Amino acid sequence: MDLLSDAIAAVRIGRPTSNRLRAGDEWCYRFAPYEGAGFHVLLRGSGWLIGPGGSPVPLSAGDAVLVPHGGEHTLSSRPDGTGALPFEAAVADPAGRTEFLCGKYRLSRARRHPVLATLPEVLHIPARIGSHPELRAAIDLLGGELAANRPGSATVLAGLLDLLLVYLLRAWLAENPGPGWPEALRDPAIAAALEALHANPEAQWRSEDLASRVGLSRATLNRRFTTLTGYPPMAYLTWWRLTTAARLLRDTELPLPSIAAKVGYGSPFAFSHAFKREFGVAPGGYRLEPRREHPGSRRGPAPDQPAKLHRM
Template sequence: MDLLSDAITAVRIGQPTSNRLRAGADWCYRFAPYEGAGFHVLLRGSGWLIPAAGEPVPLGAGDVVLVPHGSSHTLSSRPDAFGAVPFEAAVEEPDGRTEFLCGKYRLSHARRHPVLASLPEVVHVPAEVGGSSELRAAIDLLGAEVTSHRPGSATVLAGLLDLLLVYLIRAWLASNADTGWPQALRDPAIASALAALHANPEAPWRIEDLAAQVGLSRATLARRFTALTGHSPMAYLTWWRLTTAAGLLQDTDLPLPSIASKVGYGSPFAFSHAFKRQFGVAPGNYRLGSRS
């Protein structure tokens, strides 16, 4: 089980996009809120990311920034957002001294995994901190591919953008290893419990069964799991079952009884009731809305 891959797959609702842009001496671009996550890579020059709330973040060449919750923000050559124009109105300056990549991931906020929800408003990976060979290689390849227009470029870009998202989240998890979800993924017993629930969400899990499988008492598992993830084991299982079901409704044509069975519900009625309680709509309506 790879929880991070599961978390990203569960929320994806479309293909990522990216643009490469050169800017002159004075520039200021505004990014409106959107359903997903955004990223910026400063290839050359320097600048600032100014969140809607919080202090401006200085950026240097090679820095990468993830805006995981799609909140509004500004990129600027100075530490203020005065005179910002929409990024969509940006004009390329071929001789500009600043060059950056900007992109978006289309992700469902309604199905956001708690490990993604725990990310801060801005994840800043400075070049000297995020110097792993994998991350730097992905950035170099992405920067070259965005403007290449070579055969197969669309497929290559989608894969590189997915890699970049994973590497950025990994960087944050590694730098916050002793708190919350990052700690949960490093705790052998809790990680094993999460793996079991993800691998077999349809199983008739009881807290005592899960505790026995990971070698803890019921009380210890419940206390440690809840402290690190913010959810009790059974509450997390319910959330994961219904989130998995939402993905199946969006991406497949399986009938409701089959989906109910795949996520551990004995009847379509019980499944529909639980699904509506979490998502606010019946499964059939959710399926229609996700494809409109």
């Protein structure tokens, strides 16, 4: 199992969208807050991103930006955002020397995995020769599809946008070996423990069984797992089981007993009790309103205050 894919699948609530725009010498566009993540790729020219914290970041051709928490931000030809127009009001300039891709992923905040919740407000991924070739290939393919109207384009675009999100996150995780989730995914034993829990959430795990599986003592596993993820292993398992159950309630018509069994609960009653404690609503009610934010839900360990911008 792939933790990053699981983390994305758990929060996806709609299809991504994207646009390709060419702009003239002077341009300034504002992106309002939204439930999801946004991305920008500068194909030609140069510009600035003014993030939620207000600090301008220079962008060059080939640079990519991910706004993982959907915060308000501005793209501009100058390092200030005064007079910004809503992006929806942008008018393309066919002769413009600046061209960029912009898009959105609809992601729920209610079920956000901590590997995503602890990301900074803005990830800036500069273009570097020979760096992250799979990301560059996805950008080239996406730009080409948006520039042409060819048969099957809708299917191709959906797949390329999914690839782009994964490659953007991979690029950031690969170049940020700091403490927390980036380190957890690099630690062979902790990564193996996470993989085991994600692959078989229905198994009747015990800490000693998981520790034996990854070659650590129980005490060492608990200490390292908790330090890096913010959860003891069994608490993380409970949280992941219920997060998985929320996705199954949203995306399938499986009856409650089947969902309970798939996430390791011996009875629908025990499952319903645990689910309501976590999300503040019974499973049946959650299924009727699958996209509502639930104030009672725990969204992963409380992160440190993220930096407003992270340059790579």
